[in-house]
Amino acid sequence: MTLKVFVDRMSQPSRAVILFCKVNNIQFEEVKIDLAKRQHLSQEFAEINPLRQVPAIVDGRFKLSESHAILIYLSGAFPGVADHWYPADVSKRAKIHSVLDWHHLNLRFGAMKYVFNTTLAPAFGRPLDPKAAAVAEKTLDSSLSTIESVWLKGSGKFLLGSYQPSIADLSLVCEIMQLEVLDEKDRARILSPYKKVRVWIEATKASIQPHFDDVHGILYRAKEKFQKQREITTLHSKM
Amino acid sequence: MTLKVFVDRMSQPSRAVILFCKVNNIQFEEVKIDLAKRQHLSQEFAEINPLRQVPAIVDGRFKLSESHAILIYLSGAFPGVADHWYPADVSKRAKIHSVLDWHHLNLRFGAMKYVFNTTLAPAFGRPLDPKAAAVAEKTLDSSLSTIESVWLKGSGKFLLGSYQPSIADLSLVCEIMQLEVLDEKDRARILSPYKKVRVWIEATKASIQPHFDDVHGILYRAKEKFQKQREITTLHSKM
Structure with missing residues (x-):
């Protein structure tokens, strides 16, 4: 039975799960749960995930929610996932957990709000x-500063000094990508102090192409839409 | 070299880590980092944990922060930790990750704020x-409601329908315990709608005694102190 992945590509943790499946050749069926249409609040979806959030997966009879838990589960349950995504080594794995735990009340909270x-x-x-x-x-600023000075302190291009990306790189970069929908001057102001962060984002993107741009297509289109809205608002305010 | 655990027992994730060590007979040296004296902001502690938060551990040359990451690391690195705390089974483990990931922006955020x-x-x-x-x-209320209706839905006394506690029970109960310092009528108002939650808290406490009350001693004394302060304030307002 094919893995079912319940997502809305406008949600950054949803994009992380889809990307992980694609880059690791995990066969899956993508089931869209349209957040704007409030489909996540339906009784039907509550049977899949009583927390009524995306992403969620169904693998046979097994149901799971929370993107980090899903990424870790897929790493263990599907053979062929390269070790660097979620290393078997206890210490390396612990450091990845540390970044993922930190993420929720820092980068995710700041960027999302x-x-x-x-x-x-x-x-x-x-x-x-x-x-x-x-x-x-x-x-958000304090989180980017921590990524720059703590998580990207090592010699490799990726978090924790690694030379290849892990699920932590994937999760955090997908989170930061939502800044694309901001006014360009706001996005530049937020990211410009953090050179290592900007280099790391590009390295992570490059490591997952062409899937990265494919899965973020919806976000790039949303970016254009919000930019046009801002231009119209500015024009009206000058009339 | 003995495991060093950097904690302040007034911090709920610190208490969870200490309790885990005690209940699993992991030998450790407790190093107090006094948050009220701002010791976590010292340069010396930044060498241990650049995030300047407790709990943190040093195991030989390995340094780690974030309580969930620490609990998982200890489960794997120290032989003799019973399987129920962090099961080897991929699906059971995934469900525990799901609760722990959910925790940050829900129960922890609500209770702490x-x-x-x-x-x-x-x-x-x-x-x-x-x-x-x-x-x-x-x-906080929405989180307790989720614990009652989703995480405690199964047949066992513990989260996810288990018959023995996991690191998720430990982490979440330690978080809820901070409500002890509230005015009793507020604490009762918040917890009274959730009978399963109240039964589960007592079951988790009982499974970790006498360590649970020992490690929470500082909190019980703080409870008395805050209660006396409230009585004095009430008395003054009536004079």
């Missing part, structure tokens, strides 16, 4: 909130 | 913030 409160909120019927965005930007 | 904004803030030179507390209480 900043993008929501500066850009996405109206699409969910909520007003933009500059004050909440300013608070989120502090967490 | 609620306790800080209703009780702890003045000790850190910050004002109490009823508005932030109200927002946090929603996350």
Whole structure:
């Protein structure tokens, strides 16, 4: 029975799971759960994931949610996944867990809240909130600073000094990619102080091409749409 | 070389790591990093953990932070840890990761922000913030509801329907324990709707005694101190 992956490509952890399957030649069926249409709140989807969030997977009779748990499960359950994604070595594995645990209340919290409160909120019927965005930007900036000075301190191009990407690189880069939908000057202001971070993002992208751009196509199109909206708003404000 | 555990027993993830060592007979040296004295911000501690947070461990030359990563590492690196804490079975392990990943932006975020904004803030030179507390209480309540209806759905007394505790039970119960420092009527209001949660907390405590009460002694004393402070404040407001 084929692995089923329940995702919305507009969700960054969903993109991480799809990319992991593609780059590791794991056969899967992609089932779209449209967040904008609130399909994740349906009773039918609650049978798959009672937390009503994407991504979620069904592998035979086994159901699982939370992207990091899914990435780790796929690494163990599917033969052929290269060791560098989730090394068997206890110490290397522990360091990857450390980054993934850190991620939730730092990079994920900061990036998600900043993008929501500066850009996405109206699409969910909520007003933009500059004050909440300013608070989120502090967490986002501090997280990028930690990636630059702690997680990218080693000699390799990837997190924890590695020479090949792990599931931590995949998860964190997919999270940062949502900054694409911001106004370009905001995105530049946020990322420009962190040279190592910018080099690492490009290295991670390159290691997963052509899948990376394919799976992020929806985000690149959203970027254009939000940019056009901003231009129209600016034009109206000058009229 | 003995495992060194850098902790402040006032921190709930610190307590989880200490308890795990004690209950599994892992020999360790407890090194206190006093958060109230800002010892976690010292340059000396930054050599141990550049994130400047507790808990952190040093095992020989290996350094690690983040409590979940530490609990998983200890399960693998120290022989004699019973399988139920972190099962070798890929599917059982995946479910535990799922709970632990969920924890950060749900139970931990809600409980930590609620306790800080209703009780702890003045000790850190910050004002109490009823508005932030109200927002946090929603996350806390929703998290307890998820534990009750999703994670405790199975037949066993522990999370995921298990008959013995895992590192997920340990981590989540230690987090909830910080509610002890609240005014009793607030604690009762928050926990009373969730009977399964209350039974599960007691089962988890019982499975780790006498260590549980020993390690939580500092919290029980803090509870008394905060209660006395509240009584004095109430008395003054009536004079």
